[in-house]
Amino acid sequence: MATVVDLITYPVKGCAGTPVDSTHLTPAGLAHDRAFMVVSVDGAYRTQRRDPRLALVRPSVSADGSRLTLATAEAEGGDGVAGVVHVDVTTSAPRRDVDLFGVTYRGIDQGEEAASWLSDFLGAPSRLVRVPPEHDRRTDGLTPGTSGYADSSAVHLLSRASLARLHTRMAERGAPPLPMDRFRPNIVVDSHPEGRGGEDWAADPHAEDRIRRMTIGAAELGYAKLAVRCAVTLVDQEAGARGGPEPLRTLAGYRRFSAGGVVFGAKFSVVRPGKLSVGDEVTVEEWGDAER
Numbered sequence: 001m002a003t004v005v006d007l008i009t010y011p012v013k014g015c016a017g018t019p020v021d022s023t024h025l026t027p028a029g030l031a032h033d034r035a036f037m038v039v040s041v042d043g044a045y046r047t048q049r050r051d052p053r054l055a056l057v058r059p060s061v062s063a064d065g066s067r068l069t070l071a072t073a074e075a076e077g078g079d080g081v082a083g084v085v086h087v088d089v090t091t092s093a094p095r096r097d098v099d100l101f102g103v104t105y106r107g108i109d110q111g112e113e114a115a116s117w118l119s120d121f122l123g124a125p126s127r128l129v130r131v132p133p134e135h136d137r138r139t140d141g142l143t144p145g146t147s148g149y150a151d152s153s154a155v156h157l158l159s160r161a162s163l164a165r166l167h168t169r170m171a172e173r174g175a176p177p178l179p180m181d182r183f184r185p186n187i188v189v190d191s192h193p194e195g196r197g198g199e200d201w202a203a204d205p206h207a208e209d210r211i212r213r214m215t216i217g218a219a220e221l222g223y224a225k226l227a228v229r230c231a232v233t234l235v236d237q238e239a240g241a242r243g244g245p246e247p248l249r250t251l252a253g254y255r256r257f258s259a260g261g262v263v264f265g266a267k268f269s270v271v272r273p274g275k276l277s278v279g280d281e282v283t284v285e286e287w288g289d290a291e292r
Helices: 051-055 113-122 162-170
Strands: 002-009 018-020 024-025 038-039 057-061 067-072 085-088 095-100 103-111 126-130 155-159 187-191 213-217 219-228 265-270 275-276 282-287
Touching: 002 024, 002 275, 002 282, 018 057, 038 095, 051 057, 051 113, 067 113, 085 113, 095 162, 113 126, 155 162, 162 187, 162 265, 213 265, 219 275
Parallel strands: 155 187
Antiparallel strands: 002 018, 002 187, 024 275, 038 126, 057 067, 067 085, 095 103, 103 126, 155 265, 213 219, 213 282, 219 265
């Protein structure tokens, strides 16, 4: 048995995550996940790969999605503090082309105040765009799906056991452990705290690689592909700056993927939307062989 121990949504691509106790899993992922994206003035996406200071921006979205607040880590005190901007989200403004990994999508520009705030904070001219309601992106993988401005599939799942195995490997190299937020998962799972019997698959590192269908709460997810890791994992999420060669250095020693790169965690598409909550049991309906 396994249980959900963390749910994290990332309203603005590349910015800090927002932990939630309960949320709705939509066809495009956790509610509001990657619904917004920071772009250059010519529409090219910004991520922590080149703009690590994005990690210091803490977004929050109203339940109905009509209001977005951006705050720096130092300014989360509230209104009137330098470092906070409130955005009345528009879905009716003109659409513009935006680029995400060389693919053109559409985005709704969220106005001058948000653009000015982000430009000043990042030190580079920037705009904020929202996924339009008519967004029809199709994601790839074993189970196709859709997502907002995520890198690929809608949901990234990771187990605590996998992180523990990585820490063991890093310790052998004399490297200290890293927090889970380096990997920016949406769903973190662990062994059921009450040990309710059955196979304790969540205690097996990288068991998520073999899940093909699972139910969580009222929702069902289907495996899309392994999560190939990039330079974002090198960014210290508290400092908003590169923090050294880990974890990629250690992952390269035991998690190389035949198609290229290193893998850690798995991506899933939404088969059936529904409510998710911390504490929900994760039931695997179908297993498969791990990709290599």
